[in-house]
Amino acid sequence: MSQDYQVPDLSKWSFARTNPQTVDQRVRLLEELLPKIESIAEICCGDCTQQWQAYRQRLPIRAFQGLDIEPGIVDFNRRHGIRCICGDALDKEVLRQFLAFEVIFFGPPLSVGCDGYQLLAFREVVPSCGDFVRVLLGDLGYVGTLVCICPKTTTIGDITWLHHQIQSHCQDFGLRLIHYTYSTLTGSGEETEVRLKYTELWFSSVLAEQWEVRESKPI
Numbered sequence: 070m071s072q073d074y075q076v077p078d079l080s081k082w083s084f085a086r087t088n089p090q091t092v093d094q095r096v097r098l099l100e101e102l103l104p105k106i107e108s109i110a111e112i113c114c115g116d117c118t119q120q121w122q123a124y125r126q127r128l129p130i131r132a133f134q135g136l137d138i139e140p141g142i143v144d145f146n147r148r149h150g151i152r153c154i155c156g157d158a159l160d161k162e163v164l165r166q167f168l169a170f171e172v173i174f175f176g177p178p179l180s181v182g183c184d185g186y187q188l189l190a191f192r193e194v195v196p197s198c199g200d201f202v203r204v205l206l207g208d209l210g211y212v213g214t215l216v217c218i219c220p221k222t223t224t225i226g227d228i229t230w231l232h233h234q235i236q237s238h239c240q241d242f243g244l245r246l247i248h249y250t251y252s253t254l255t256g257s258g259e260e261t262e263v264r265l266k267y268t269e270l271w272f273s274s275v276l277a278e279q280w281e282v283r284e285s286k287p288i
């Protein structure tokens with residue numbers, strides 16, 4: 070495993086999990102933008118039991134598949150009945166197994182050791198969005214919708230840079246939505262003040278380019 074990759078401390082499990090309010094916001098966006106969606110994949114998935122349950126309950130999903138480099142997380146997901154592959158998000162042959170999925174969430178670690186405290190800037194995240202789109206779009210020619218989950222401090226300059234990278238690989242991919250997700254819950258369900266959690270960039274070859282900016286706050 071590369072020295073640069075951040076993997077969670079398995080005794081602090083909640084940091085490998087997305088909070089339920091962000092999951093709910095993602096489902097709402099999928100219901101609105103891609104109501105007939107049948108397949109979703111998550112790269113750098115962490116514990117994806119919550120997403121998987123929400124997708125199955127609220128969307129017409131037939132296939133879900135995760136990918137994580139940490140074997141303990143992969144085992145955990147599999148024990149919960151989730152298809153999950155162990156491998157590196159930048160490995161072309163591994164990623165080839167995800168090309169048929171209509172939506173791919175790319176959610177790399179956004180803090181040191183996935184601890185949720187020492188947050189990384191967009192340019193510090195590894196594996197980076199730039200490297201990931203080079204393999205997925207440039208090498209493999211993926212067609213569909215790619216949601217890059219980025220740090221909350223991601224700037225419009227970072228977004229413009231990534232958009233440029235993506236278009237250099239595939240002109241058909243545009244930026245549909247910049248989504249700021251807010252939450253009052255941690256991954257382990259503890260209450261906090263309303264906080265911006267992530268900047269999600271919804272790139273797609275099937276949705277029109279709009280550069281729409283939206284904020285979702287917990288209901």
Ligand SMILES: C[S@@+](CC[C@H](N)C(=O)[O-])C[C@H]1O[C@@H](n2cnc3c(N)ncnc32)[C@H](O)[C@@H]1O
Binds near residue numbers: 139176177218
């Ligand atoms: C923060 S967690 C999952 C977050 C979740 N995807 C989300 O949407 O919030 C990030 C996961 O990425 C995994 N990871 C780190 N480097 C990776 C790599 N190169 N390939 C695949 N998974 C990786 C870690 O083991 C960790 O479980």
